[in-house]
Amino acid sequence: MPLSRGPSPLRPPILGTTPSHRRFEALSPVDSELHPVIHAGRVAVITGAASGIGRAAAFEFAKAGLKIALADVTAEALEKTGKEIAAIIGEGNVLVIPTDVSKMDEVVRLRDKVYEAWGEVAVLMNNAAISRPSHSWQNTENWSRVFEVNVFGVINVQHTFVPSMLHQENPAMVITTGSKQGITNPPGNPAYNASKAAVKSLTEGLAHDLRQRPGCAVSAHLFIPGWTFTGITGRSAGSAKPAGAWTAEEAVLYMLDHVRQGDFYILCPDNETRREVDQLRVMWAAGDVAEGRPALSRWHAEWKNLFQEYMRDGLAELS
Numbered sequence: 001m002p003l004s005r006g007p008s009p010l011r012p013p014i015l016g017t018t019p020s021h022r023r024f025e026a027l028s029p030v031d032s033e034l035h036p037v038i039h040a041g042r043v044a045v046i047t048g049a050a051s052g053i054g055r056a057a058a059f060e061f062a063k064a065g066l067k068i069a070l071a072d073v074t075a076e077a078l079e080k081t082g083k084e085i086a087a088i089i090g091e092g093n094v095l096v097i098p099t100d101v102s103k104m105d106e107v108v109r110l111r112d113k114v115y116e117a118w119g120e121v122a123v124l125m126n127n128a129a130i131s132r133p134s135h136s137w138q139n140t141e142n143w144s145r146v147f148e149v150n151v152f153g154v155i156n157v158q159h160t161f162v163p164s165m166l167h168q169e170n171p172a173m174v175i176t177t178g179s180k181q182g183i184t185n186p187p188g189n190p191a192y193n194a195s196k197a198a199v200k201s202l203t204e205g206l207a208h209d210l211r212q213r214p215g216c217a218v219s220a221h222l223f224i225p226g227w228t229f230t231g232i233t234g235r236s237a238g239s240a241k242p243a244g245a246w247t248a249e250e251a252v253l254y255m256l257d258h259v260r261q262g263d264f265y266i267l268c269p270d271n272e273t274r275r276e277v278d279q280l281r282v283m284w285a286a287g288d289v290a291e292g293r294p295a296l297s298r299w300h301a302e303w304k305n306l307f308q309e310y311m312r313d314g315l316a317e318l319s
């Protein structure tokens, strides 16, 4: 029997049912007057703040007038970021706290220092991560380190900060950085993919647990960047941004727009992959399970033509 891609190129039409897509019009700087959490005088804690997306987020929060605690494992780069942020909001409004998120005692120390200084956390950006080469049956060292940082780092930060944030009166949010690789699972780096799949799962769990709590003023958000030109994707001094990638600033502005609108899933495009392409890829990946296709059929020799046909039809329907 010939293979069939099944009845579900798209159901129902996606564009009309995706409020965040309709609402988003342009990248815009954060307006500190508009949001009760992203607001001048409140406090942001960012892990992975010395580079890339975390660093860009620190600049945007600083421009909005938040006090900022910067945490990262690379002390020197963190110090430099701290000085630049202090030039925007003043030294008294910046804490530079070298922290390895995979070590619980260091995360506890981070929390204690922030609460000692400012008594609250409005935005917890649980963002630090690494990527190491991996293979399905080789190199357990890399698998361990990736899980220690990307999964247990996120768990350590969440478990340490959320109980304190729950006791604050003012609204607060946890933004956790996931990845499309944790959703569509492209071949090539199974350890990173699996770690980001865990991050998606545990952040969905966090969102549910928070909203089940009567009167809870803390929300959770899963930030899913597109291809962003940062350390993890090979940015180094003097290297040029590939045309297809977004800058970290673009990704952060997109994230902030959607967080302000209350979105949980913040699926970020880039110059190569527009939102509709991501939507179709996510639906196809879910279709592998729902329709009983082989694992990762998108890359399967006998299925990839059907996937391409599905993308062509889907995009024609959406445009």
Ligand SMILES: NC(=O)c1ccc[n+]([C@@H]2O[C@H](COP(=O)([O-])OP(=O)(O)OC[C@H]3O[C@@H](n4cnc5c(N)ncnc54)[C@H](O)[C@@H]3O)[C@@H](O)[C@H]2O)c1
Binding pocket: 047, 048, 049, 050, 051, 052, 053, 054, 071, 072, 073, 074, 099, 100, 101, 102, 127, 128, 129, 130, 149, 153, 177, 178, 179, 180, 224, 225, 226, 227, 228, 229, 230, 231, 232, 233, 248
């Ligand atoms: N850049 C992309 O295209 C992309 C795409 C999807 C998801 N992401 C995610 O975005 C987040 C930010 O990454 P980025 O792209 O800015 O990369 P980056 O490498 O520029 O920044 C990551 C930062 O995390 C820090 N870090 C690493 N291990 C740490 C630890 N144990 N404790 C504390 N800090 C640690 C690094 O020192 C670095 O400063 C990550 O969660 C990453 O997985 C990035």
